[in-house]
Amino acid sequence: MSWGDGYVTDINYDAGYYREQSPAHLRLACLLCGVAWDVPEEGAHYLELGCGQGMGALVVAAANPSWRVTAIDFHPAHIAAARALAREAGLTNVTFLEADLSDFAESAAAAALPEADIVTSHGVWSWVSPTVRAGIVRLLRAKLRAGGVAHLSYNALPGWQGMLAMQRLVRETGLRLAQRSDRQAQAGFEVLHELVKAEASTLTGDARLTAWLRGIGNYSATYLAHEFMNGHWSPCWHSDVVAALSEARLEFVGSGMLLDNFPELGMTAAQRAIYERFEDSQTRELVKDVCLGRTLRHDVFVRGARRMGAAGRDAALRELTLALCIPADRVVLEVQVAAGKAQLAKEFYGPVVRMLAEGPAAVGALLKAPGAVATKENPAELAGLLTGTRQAVPVWRPGAPASDSVLRLNAALARRMGAAENLSRPVAAASAALGAGMPCSVGDLFVAGRALAGDDGADVAPWVATLGSALDEENQGRLREALERARDQMLPLLRQLGCLPA
Ligand SMILES: C[S@@+](CC[C@H](N)C(=O)[O-])C[C@H]1O[C@@H](n2cnc3c(N)ncnc32)[C@H](O)[C@@H]1O
The missing domain is CATH 3.90.930 (Outer Surface Protein A; domain 3)
Structure with a gap:
């Protein structure tokens, strides 16, 4: 298909949840970095760009009934799946828009949107064309209000530098060997593995690539296609992203990967001494990226950051x-x-x-x-x-009990996601107390769904049979243990955080 401006559109992206997009997580990132948080607890507008199948937007909407949530993606199948879940859960405060971010900022639909308090975008920026990135910046400029917060994740340099050949090889060979993009990714990786065996020096000489390839079995072909088969995939330097977003008057605050805000944890004393020679955050982040080799960054920005003193920050x-x-x-x-x-x-x-x-x-x-x-x-x-x-x-809201919308969404998510093929997906249950998702496994979500249906799982064998029918005996044993742990240990946490009735 050619309508995606180089982005993979012939297969749907897997649904998933990423805690870095949660309002409470973003507030913590801001406070850790000494920037005042300005988003109201009630009545905020949350906007997600490139929302995929919408799990993040759905849990934020369900967990914050007084908020308005808008989520945009150009893939009609993603939007249809997200709308179906919203309908099933009876959510009326979330709108999924099928729109192309390259020109959405200029549309009547954008003009009709209220200013956003929070804008998040996971897994989009470094995977789309420069035209789409420019459209994202214009949208932020037009719609993020003063004091509002933006989250942007992207593949980063120099973390990816030793792996650039891998992506180019997988994409170019895959395009020639198969039709559908997940099959192209698989075919491309087969060629790559053969070249590794044949000791192609640029593939065997990079320790990070070798380690990455060792874990590749954990990823679905769909994920690999959306990761590597896009025509415009290009990992970015942090300072280039900061420069681009400064057009929307955004200031870099810090990392949504919270440990990265503690240089003493990531860097050796010698590395830190060099880092501390610089006062500006861009050069500091460059030194950090060179030392840590992060392949993914979750950056947090504020439109008009108000810096706090140490005492005010600690009090907050x-x-x-x-x-x-x-x-x-x-x-x-x-x-x-x-x-x-x-x-x-x-x-x-x-x-x-x-x-x-x-x-x-x-x-x-x-x-x-x-x-x-x-x-x-x-x-x-x-x-x-x-x-x-x-x-x-x-x-976000200590002690908030599960609302009807949270319960309905969790039941719907459990029905939708509680299947063997999703077992490795990062998912969440909507939580009234967290004002977002409680990160959990598909097994946990499945057990939550069973609890909502009144099944206490005294015997988990039927659950293992439902979720693990495709697994061998050993893995069924592991699944049984995971489901028992979910029943005995995760359900109390989910009840405590307003994902389920107390
Ligand atoms: C890697 S996926 C990430 C999806 C979601 N944020 C997640 O993390 O699960 C990138 C998403 O961006 C969407 N996308 C790509 N180009 C776009 C464009 N020009 N306008 C709107 N959405 C786009 C894709 O359809 C896809 O859902």
């Missing part, structure tokens, strides 16, 4: 509430960071996690968790490390 952080998003007994204090392994101090984080195991708590209270011994009171470190390691999530 102390008021934020955190919740565990994994069972307490799975929390680990030794975490992998770019510079190696980092150990979170047991004397402090042990009691903090014990307190969180009882339920969501404010950062200020966690800093004084009974028995916690800290060398200094550091709300940014506590909030940043627990959420940055994906073990906790920031809460």
Whole structure:
């Protein structure tokens, strides 16, 4: 098909959820970076660009009934799937628009939209043509209000530099060997693997590429096609993205990958000394990107950032509430960071996690968790490390119970996603307390759906039979354990966070 300006349009993208697009996560990123947060808790307008099948927009709409949510994608199949889910869940505050971002800013539909408080875009910028990127910038300029926040993820340089040959080879050979783009990706990767075996030097000499290829079995052909078969895919330098968005008067705030806002975690002392020689954030980010080799960035911008002093920032952080998003007994204090392994101090984080195991708590209270011994009171470190390691999530409306729209959407998501072919997708259940999605596995979502239908899963065998019919015995065993854990450990968390009735 040729209508996509080089973007893959002959197969649909897999549905997925990305926590970096959640309002509470963006608020935490802003506060960690010392920028005031200006988005109202009620009545905000959330706009998503390139929404795919719309899971992110749907959970934000369901979890914030007073918000207006608008989500745009040019693929009619994506928009149809998202609208069907919205209908099934009875959501009336979300609109999915089938529109091309290259010229949407100039359309009557754009003119009719209110200013946006938050704009997010995951997996679009570095995959689309310069014309589409320019359209995104004009839309941000026209529609993001002063003080509003933008999130933009993109494939980054120099992280991808050693893998550029891989993409070009996969795309060019794939185009010649197959018709449909998922098959093209598969055919292209077969050629690539053969060339690796034949010791093609540009493919074997890059450690990151070798490691990446080792994990390739985790990705679906659909994902690989949308990742590598686009005509305009081009990873970007952070400073080029900052320059482009400055046309919309956006200022870079920091990273939505929260640990990246702690240079002491990612970089060695020698690297940090060089980083600290520079005062401007673009050069600092360049040094960081060169040291960390990030392949994906989640950048957060504000239109008119208001910088806070350390005391104001810490006071705002102390008021934020955190919740565990994994069972307490799975929390680990030794975490992998770019510079190696980092150990979170047991004397402090042990009691903090014990307190969180009882339920969501404010950062200020966690800093004084009974028995916690800290060398200094550091709300940014506590909030940043627990959420940055994906073990906790920031809460938007502490204590909010599941609303009807949340329950209906979760039932619909469980029906739609609870299938064997989705098992590896990153998904979420809508959460009234998080004001977005509670990140979880497809198994967790399936079990939540069963609980909503009144099935307590005393015997999980029928669940294993439904979800795991295509799996071999060993993997069915793993699935059984995962479903039992979901029933016993995740359901209480989902109830606590207003994804299910308490
Ligand atoms: C890699 S997918 C990411 C989808 C979604 N954000 C997610 O992460 O699941 C990129 C999306 O951008 C959409 N897209 C590509 N070019 C576009 C354009 N010119 N206008 C609107 N949407 C576009 C595609 O249809 C696709 O859904």
